[in-house]
Amino acid sequence: MISLNIFSKCPYNGNPKTRLKDLLNKEERSFITLYMLTNILDEVSDINNDFKITLWIYPHFKDNLFNDINKKYKINIRQQKGSSLCERMNNCLLLESSKHEKTILIGSDIPSLTKGTIMNAKYALLKKDVVIGPSADGGFYLIGIKGHYEDLIDCMKPMDIQNVKNNISSRSLDLELLTELKDIDRPEDLLVI
Secondary structure: OEEEEEEEEOOOOOOOOHHHOOOOOHHHHHHHHHHHHHHHHHHHOOOOOOEEEEEEEEOOOOOHHHHHHHHHHOOEEEEOOOOOHHHHHHHHHHHHHOOOOEEEEEEOOOOOOOHHHHHHHHHHHHHOOEEEEEEOOOOEEEEEEEOOOOOOOOOOOOOOHHHHHHHHHHOOOOEEEOOOEOOOOOHHHHOOO
C-alpha cells in the first residue's frame, strides 16, 4: 500500500491563500481553498484500495468541517508538524516513508491534478526512487519517494523544483518528472488562458 498525503491549510483557521488577498477577501479565499480541497478529495476518493490517504491540515483541524470530511471520505486527518512548509513536508515524508515503501505528497491547490496523475506517480515509483510533478511557477505539486530519506527538500534553499532536483541528484537517486501543472497561488493563476 502506498501512502498518499494531501497538504492543505484549514480553510477557516489557516488564513489560506494570502498571496491572493489583493484580489479576494478572507471569505473568498476560504471558499476557494475549501473548493479546491473538496475537488482533490473527490478526485482521489475511489483509489482507497491502492493508497492509504491522509489529509494533513495546518495549523490545526479542530473544525467540524474535518469531522464531515472524515465521515464522507473515510480518510485519516492529521495536523502538519513543523515551523515552515518545507519542514512540515519533510516531516510528513519522513514519518510516512518509515511505515510505507512508497510515499506521495501532493498539494490541494492544483485544480487539474487527477487520479490519473497520481497513478502515473505510483507507476513511476516502480522504477525510480523519486517522482516530482513540476508546477508552472517553478515549484512542484507532487513529490513521491520509494524508500526513506531525511530532508529530501533542503529548507535552507528556496523550495523550488531545481533545488529539489539538485538535492536528489546529489544523493544519486533516480528521478522521473510528471507533466507540468498549474497551482493556484497568485492572482494571475486564476486567469483562464
